[in-house]
Structures are given as structure tokens and as C-alpha cells.
Amino acid sequence: MKPKSKILIIAGSDSSGGAGIQADIKTVTSLGSYAMTAITAITSQNTMGVKSVSPVPANEIKKQINYTVKDIKPDAIKIGMLNSSKVVRTVINSLREIKVKKIVLDPVMIAKGGARLINDQAIKILKNHLINKVTLVTPNIPEAEVLSGVKIKNSNDMIVAASKIIRLGAKNVLIKGGHLNSKQVEDIFLNKNDLKIFRSKRYKTKNTHGTGCTLSSAIITFFSCGKSIKKACELGIKYVNLSILTNPKYGKGHGPINHINSIILKKIFR
Ligand SMILES: Nc1ncnc2c1ncn2[C@@H]1O[C@H](COP(=O)(O)OP(=O)(O)OP(=O)(O)O)[C@@H](O)[C@H]1O
Numbered sequence: 001m002k003p004k005s006k007i008l009i010i011a012g013s014d015s016s017g018g019a020g021i022q023a024d025i026k027t028v029t030s031l032g033s034y035a036m037t038a039i040t041a042i043t044s045q046n047t048m049g050v051k052s053v054s055p056v057p058a059n060e061i062k063k064q065i066n067y068t069v070k071d072i073k074p075d076a077i078k079i080g081m082l083n084s085s086k087v088v089r090t091v092i093n094s095l096r097e098i099k100v101k102k103i104v105l106d107p108v109m110i111a112k113g114g115a116r117l118i119n120d121q122a123i124k125i126l127k128n129h130l131i132n133k134v135t136l137v138t139p140n141i142p143e144a145e146v147l148s149g150v151k152i153k154n155s156n157d158m159i160v161a162a163s164k165i166i167r168l169g170a171k172n173v174l175i176k177g178g179h180l181n182s183k184q185v186e187d188i189f190l191n192k193n194d195l196k197i198f199r200s201k202r203y204k205t206k207n208t209h210g211t212g213c214t215l216s217s218a219i220i221t222f223f224s225c226g227k228s229i230k231k232a233c234e235l236g237i238k239y240v241n242l243s244i245l246t247n248p249k250y251g252k253g254h255g256p257i258n259h260i261n262s263i264i265l266k267k268i269f270r
């Protein structure tokens with residue numbers, strides 16, 4: 001099989017392989033497309049925690065994006081962790097130059113443990129100047145609270161927050177419900193004309209490292225291959241759900257999910 005589309009991923013590296021750019025590459029590849037990358041930061045981490053974060057200079061990020069794209073034009077872009085206002089501005093400028101229309105932004109701000117990953121100034125620029133340039137933004141509950149100013153305790157609050165994010169200029173928003181304690185996990189999709197609540201089985205497992213990165217990469221892959229953004233969200237959620245269910249139980253902390261659940265190996269490679 002040949003790759004179905006080409007995706008550029010702008011995100012941070014996770015040495016443990018479960019989240020960040022590693023999860024993004026595995027997802028895009030496992031769903032049949034070609035992955036290219038611009039690394040925004042290098043993290044040293046394992047399933048138990050983050051040891052260090054080393055940001056890549058904004059100019060190097062710009063070069064990775066522009067030089068890669070000059071040669072192989074992506075059909076779509078996924079944006080993950082952007083950790084300073086300079087980096088957010090640099091990415092906005094590159095997007096203007098490279099003119100790719102299909103973009104998903106995972107506004108990574110807060111780590112699983114609750115620590116802020118980006119400063120207030122970067123959040124302000126992301127909110128006022130980046131969100132309105134992408135097709136879809138995919139905040140988790142704490143990120144949706146920061147973007148909307150709404151305290152979220154249930155799915156009704158998620159809908160209120162989503163409508164505020166649409167008013168910020170987002171074309172489509174998917175608020176991820178992983179952080180709530182509801183029996184089923186609910187992800188809320190909203191745009192100007194449509195509201196959809198995706199309900200899935202919630203698994204009792206600590207192995208959910210990288211679910212957010214994986215979801216946004218799955219969505220951009222389906223979207224790049226011609227699905228509507230809403231259908232791409234539905235399929236992406238299914239892929240993550242199955243990846244959690246079949247997780248390989250690696251590591252002593254929050255282990256990775258099973259990105260390769262979508263792959264069937266040819267007989268000669270088994
Ligand atoms: N325990 C679970 N069972 C089933 N689905 C889950 C579970 N936890 C998260 N999900 C799903 O995983 C996807 C990502 O949601 P989540 O809220 O975990 O994002 P996130 O906080 O950005 O993740 P990350 O920690 O990777 O940044 C959503 O579709 C959500 O419904």
C-alpha cells in the first residue's frame with residue numbers, strides 16, 4: 001500500500017514514545033499516511049513523569065517547517081505543543097507562507113499532572129491569532145477552561161465552553177472529556193451549525209498516556225484523506241478507544257496506548 005496522504009506534524013518529542021511527536025508519527029503511519037515533522041521541544045520522560053523539557057529555538061522550528069514543505073507539500077498539518085509566544089508567532093508566520101488549508105490544533109497547555117506547559121503570553125497569542133486560522137481545535141477539559149473562562153464540571157458546561165471557543169473564531173471545536181469522571185466518556189463537537197456528543201466506553205486504566213496527541217493526529221489523517229471534519233472526529237475517537245482497550249501495559253506509570261491496533265502485517269513479515 002502507498003501512503004494515502006502527507007501530514008506535517010509540528011510538536012514536541014516524548015522520549016518514552018507514548019505521546020508527542022512519536023505518538024503522532026505512529027498514528028499517522030498506522031492509519032496509512034506519510035508523516036513529516038518539525039520538533040518544537042525535546043523532553044526526557046518516562047511513563048512516571050517528565051524529567052526535563054528543552055525548547056528548540058524558534059528559528060530552527062521555522063527552518064524545519066519551511067525547508068521540509070518546500071520539497072514535499074503536506075496535505076494537512078497537525079500542531080501540538082508550542083511552548084512560547086515566540087514559537088506561536090513563528091508558526092503563525094509559517095502557516096501564512098505555506099498556505100495549507102487543513103489544520104488541526106491540539107492546544108497543549110497543561111500536563112496530565114496539572115502543570116502549565118506554556119506561559120500566559122503564549123496562550124493569549126494562541127487564543128487571539130492562531131485558533132481562527134485552523135480547521136479544528138481540540139482542547140481537553142483544563143485547556144477548554146483556560147480558553148473559554150468557563151468552569152467545566154459536566155457535559156453541559158463543555159457545550160457552553162465550546163460555544164465560547166467558537167466565538168473566539170474557531171471554525172470547529174472538539175472538547176475532550178477524558179478528565180471528567182462520567183461513566184461514559186463524552187467528547188463534544190461544535191461548529192456554527194452543528195453539535196454532536198460522541199459517547200464512548202470509558203476504560204478503568206492508568207494507561208492513557210498520549211491519548212490527546214493520538215486523537216488529533218488520527219483526526220488530521222482521516223480529514224486529509226477526504227472525510228468531513230466531523231466524521232474524522234468520530235473515526236479518530238474510535239481509533240483512540242481501541243488503542244486504549246488494547247494497550248500493551250508498558251511501564252510503571254501511565255503507560256502508552258496501542259497505536260498499531262489498526263495494522264495487519266503481511267504474511268511474509270510475520
Ligand atoms: N479512560 C478512558 N477511556 C476511554 N476513552 C478515553 C479515556 N481517557 C481518555 N479517553 C479519550 O481519549 C481522547 C483524548 O482525551 P483526553 O481528555 O485524555 O485528552 P488529553 O488530556 O489531551 O490527553 P493527553 O494527556 O494525551 O494530553 C478523547 O477522545 C477521550 O474521550
Ligand SMILES: [Mg+2]
Pocket residue numbers: 108140212213
Ligand atoms: Mg493533551
